Each structure stands twice: as structure tokens, then as C-alpha cells.
């Protein structure tokens with residue numbers, strides 16, 4: 001049974017439909033990526049899983065239906081979310097921002113904090129720094145760390161590399177891989193950076209205009225000439 005299984009997901013902003021009949025799944029410990037251009041529906045998909053957008057269809061986590069449940073029930077079920085543009089509190093310290101994620105997992109606070117500091121030693125060194133004065137890469141680390149404070153088994157990450165230098169993208173990629181291999185987390189990541197997605201994810205879904213138009217392993221997708229040309233900057 002997949003860890004997360006989405007079937008016929010449709011999302012709506014008022015009367016406007018942003019996602020249509022979207023199917024996808026990820027098994028335990030797997031990293032999947034959803035790639036798509038601006039406005040394709042990437043954030044809507046993750047917001048929909050979190051119960052933040054009106055949706056129809058089915059989102060099953062560990063076999064239990066989550067659609068229609070509150071966001072806090074979704075977090076309690078083990079879904080952590082690092083949203084686009086982070087939404088950090090700029091004039092609070094790194095540690096205080098991390099603690100914002102901790103109130104749903106009180107018993108695990110100390111262990112989770114240690115895990116976050118082990119994964120991101122730079123955050124441990126700068127735990128008292130206000131996030132307003134951090135680099136984009138460091139803020140992305142705080143955002144991922146805050147999501148990890150909720151003790152998730154599935155981590156949703158919206159465009160982690162946006163605006164980051166290639167070296168920092170590699171660091172983020174390495175962390176996401178460790179979360180999967182060392183901690184067994186299932187990772188669902190959205191990206192416009194298709195090459196980042198290809199190098200990281202075991203399976204990739206292509207999202208266009210609110211619909212999944214193709215999916216497969218990196219090898220399968222790069223063999224498709226039209227896809228390779230429009231997303232990966234290569235042609236065979």
C-alpha cells in the first residue's frame with residue numbers, strides 16, 4: 001500500500017478549477033517530484049493535501065482518507081509541510097521559528113530539535129539569529145527544519161531551490177536524500193528546476209495546467225524528446 005495515494009484530486013478557488021483529476025502516489029521512503037511551470041498548480045497540490053484549499057477526490061495517508069480533515073489533523077497524521085516562500089517570522093530567532101513547528105509534537109521537541117541541528121549544523125551555530133538577516137539558503141533550511149519539528153513521516157516541500165545558488169541547491173538535495181535514506185521519510189517535492197528534480201527523485205510527475213501529463217523515472221522522462229526539450233534543456 002502506498003504511503004500517500006492521491007486519486008482524482010480536483011482543487012477549486014471559488015469557481016475556478018486549479019487541479020483536475022490528479023492521480024499520484026509515493027511509497028514509504030520514496031522521493032517523488034512534481035515538476036511544472038509557474039501557475040501549473042504545484043503549490044495548490046501541496047496546499048490541497050494539507051487541507052488548505054477546497055478539493056474533491058481522495059488523499060489517503062497510510063490508508064486513511066485525509067480529505068475534508070483539518071490541517072492540524074493532517075499534521076497529526078504525520079505530514080510535514082515546508083511551503084513556498086517559507087513564511088518564517090523574520091524578527092524571531094532561528095530557534096523560535098523552529099519551535100513554531102513543535103507545538104503539535106510536544107513530546108518529541110528535544111529529539112526533533114537535535115535532529116534538525118544535526119542535519120543543519122549551520123542552524124545550530126546561528127540559533128539565536130533573526131531569520132530576517134539570514135541568506136535564502138539558510139531560511140530554506142529553517143523552513144525544512146520547522147516542518148521536521150512536527151515529527152512527520154511524509155514531508156511536502158514546495159520549490160526548495162527557488163532563488164538559490166547551485167551549491168546551495170546541492171546541499172538541499174543532499175539533505176532531502178538523507179531524510180529519505182537515513183530517516184525513512186517519504187518526500188514529495190515540487191520544482192520548476194527539472195534537473196534538480198531529475199537528480200533527486202525516484203519518480204517524477206509532470207504537471208501542466210492543473211493536470212498530470214506524464215510520469216516516470218528520470219530515465220523514462222529524459223528519453224521523451226518533447227519533454228526533454230521543454231523541461232530538461234536537452235534533446236537526443
Ligand SMILES: Nc1ncnc2c1ncn2[C@@H]1O[C@H](COP(=O)(O)OP(=O)(O)OP(=O)(O)O)[C@@H](O)[C@H]1O
Nearest residue numbers: 013016018036037038039040041042043044045084
Ligand atoms: N488564492 C488563489 N485564488 C485564486 N486562484 C489561485 C489562488 N492561488 C493560486 N491560484 C491559481 O491556481 C493556479 C495554480 O496556482 P499555483 O500557485 O498552485 O501554481 P504553482 O505551480 O505553484 O506556480 P508557481 O511556480 O508560480 O509557484 C493558477 O492559475 C493560479 O492563478
Ligand SMILES: [Mg+2]
Nearest residue numbers: 042043044084
Ligand atoms: Mg507555487
